[in-house]
Amino acid sequence: EEQRSILLQSSSRFPPPKGTKLSYGTAGFRADASILQSTVFRIGILAALRSLKTGGAVIGLMITASHNKVSDNGIKVADPSGGMLTQDWEPFADSIANAPDPESLVKLITDFAKKENIPLDGAKAAATVLLGRDTRPSGESLLEAANKGICCVVGAVAIDMGIVTTPELHWMVRARNKGLKATELHYFDQLSTSFRCLIDLIPEKSRDNHHPIGKLVVDCSNGVGGEKLQVLKEKLNAFLHLEIRNSGNSGILNEGVGADYVQKEKVAPQGFFGHSDVGIRCASLDGDADRFVYFTLTSNGDNKINLVDGDKILSLFALFIKQQLSILNEDVGVGVVQTAYANGASTKYLNDLGLKVVFTPTGVKYLHGKAEEYDIGIYFEANGHGTVLFSDHLLSWLDGIKNEPCSGLEKQNAAKRLLAVANLMNQAVGDALSGLLLVEAILQHMGWSVDKWNELYHDLPSRQLKVKVADRSAVVTTNAETSVEKPPGLQEAITALTAKYPQGRCFVRPSGTEDVVRVYAEAKTQEEADELADSVAKIVQ
Ligand code: 16G
Numbered sequence: 001e002e003q004r005s006i007l008l009q010s011s012s013r014f015p016p017p018k019g020t021k022l023s024y025g026t027a028g029f030r031a032d033a034s035i036l037q038s039t040v041f042r043i044g045i046l047a048a049l050r051s052l053k054t055g056g057a058v059i060g061l062m063i064t065a066s067h068n069k070v071s072d073n074g075i076k077v078a079d080p081s082g083g084m085l086t087q088d089w090e091p092f093a094d095s096i097a098n099a100p101d102p103e104s105l106v107k108l109i110t111d112f113a114k115k116e117n118i119p120l121d122g123a124k125a126a127a128t129v130l131l132g133r134d135t136r137p138s139g140e141s142l143l144e145a146a147n148k149g150i151c152c153v154v155g156a157v158a159i160d161m162g163i164v165t166t167p168e169l170h171w172m173v174r175a176r177n178k179g180l181k182a183t184e185l186h187y188f189d190q191l192s193t194s195f196r197c198l199i200d201l202i203p204e205k206s207r208d209n210h211h212p213i214g215k216l217v218v219d220c221s222n223g224v225g226g227e228k229l230q231v232l233k234e235k236l237n238a239f240l241h242l243e244i245r246n247s248g249n250s251g252i253l254n255e256g257v258g259a260d261y262v263q264k265e266k267v268a269p270q271g272f273f274g275h276s277d278v279g280i281r282c283a284s285l286d287g288d289a290d291r292f293v294y295f296t297l298t299s300n301g302d303n304k305i306n307l308v309d310g311d312k313i314l315s316l317f318a319l320f321i322k323q324q325l326s327i328l329n330e331d332v333g334v335g336v337v338q339t340a341y342a343n344g345a346s347t348k349y350l351n352d353l354g355l356k357v358v359f360t361p362t363g364v365k366y367l368h369g370k371a372e373e374y375d376i377g378i379y380f381e382a383n384g385h386g387t388v389l390f391s392d393h394l395l396s397w398l399d400g401i402k403n404e405p406c407s408g409l410e411k412q413n414a415a416k417r418l419l420a421v422a423n424l425m426n427q428a429v430g431d432a433l434s435g436l437l438l439v440e441a442i443l444q445h446m447g448w449s450v451d452k453w454n455e456l457y458h459d460l461p462s463r464q465l466k467v468k469v470a471d472r473s474a475v476v477t478t479n480a481e482t483s484v485e486k487p488p489g490l491q492e493a494i495t496a497l498t499a500k501y502p503q504g505r506c507f508v509r510p511s512g513t514e515d516v517v518r519v520y521a522e523a524k525t526q527e528e529a530d531e532l533a534d535s536v537a538k539i540v541q
């Protein structure tokens, strides 16, 4: 009863916005920041309940709207593993976010707690929630609202981690629940130590004939990534020449900058110039630093780029890992996970390397879940979100080789490299900072320029379009979004149009983050890809 009255009282101070229906999509809740107070308050309650449900494990709450505009914000829950909130709690998140008044909200909560056997009121179990936010101006007050929600649940405490990247918060949740050291300092230590380790393990002979690969210039989207990358830069100065741009208050968050902009528009971000930066290795982070892409400026005077996207990052990682495994000469289950957006040329390249490539629907929760099924699971979306996961079983096997002189120096070193990759790469979620360091380490290892890397394969021309429709939920897809199930007849029409083009491939899917249906087409020439996308867009309308 005490719990009930606390919930009623506090929630009356956070009335929901009128006339908007919110839904916990692939990226959590996202909307204009001005209407999110009640949502984050309520998700604070949910996070505390989730902690109680999981026996007091630490849960994460991140306040961010990633690459979206600065006036937006959002909230996302991290489960005890550091991964995304379990999907079977998403309907509960939706229903409490949309409860019209305190009474109905409290009823939803108590009913759910009963159904899930969550000990409310007088619970002996304690609950812990880690809170983090990106640099958005609305973040501070939203974090406070989330904090209030958490504190409504008897026995729950919130710990404010302040301004952090999304992957940092997920990393901290995971580390705490494993009983490991989990502060931001430990995060930076782990990244910089494992990067150093990879550099120290570069074979002498490739060190001799490799050219200095020059500086890396990073566009930080005017977001949280800049100040964090600065810390790594100071730690790694001797091994990595970094130049940081679009960081802090130099411009507006995500406006004409950042990984999403660069990847979608295929142009250089603001602050990069076609006269001084041509040919230089550049990278872009997104607003909360969980995605990144590379690029180079192509010619003088304009902002055209050669894009090195998530597919190519994935291919570089897969190649390096494959090389180390072949030194170890042992059959290890490697799985590469892509979505239908992966350029067909990347899939072909990976297959030709002899790797097993599987597809999932769009969204990190699907890719991550699939990648966890392998000894080494490598996943990336073309947009630059991804990581490399290692099974415990494989890690202990690698540890054994590392510590066994009879394995021989070559094998020991290969095992050490893979262990360093496992330490460097965020095991909870895609992380632009750790991904960037792995790219840099591998390029140094290979002695490769960014152009050499980009030559691994040539992208097939592609085109993406979005189509406004009356009801996007009318489009239902199957087979990892590669074919349409409903409405009837649509897939047959798409198949017929696609068949007209050599190397043609096309799919449509309802967006999870915008009120549109997306169309993706690939073909042998750009004109044909455009034509195919256009013609399919017409029949979707
Ligand atoms: C979300 C997803 C991202 C995906 C994008 C697709 C997470 C954390 N993020 O941002 O992985 O690429 O949605 O958006 O899962 P769309 O459904 O609008 O195409």
Ligand code: ZN
Pocket (backbone or CB within 6 Å): 066, 067, 166, 286, 287, 288, 289, 290, 291
């Ligand atoms: Zn992001």
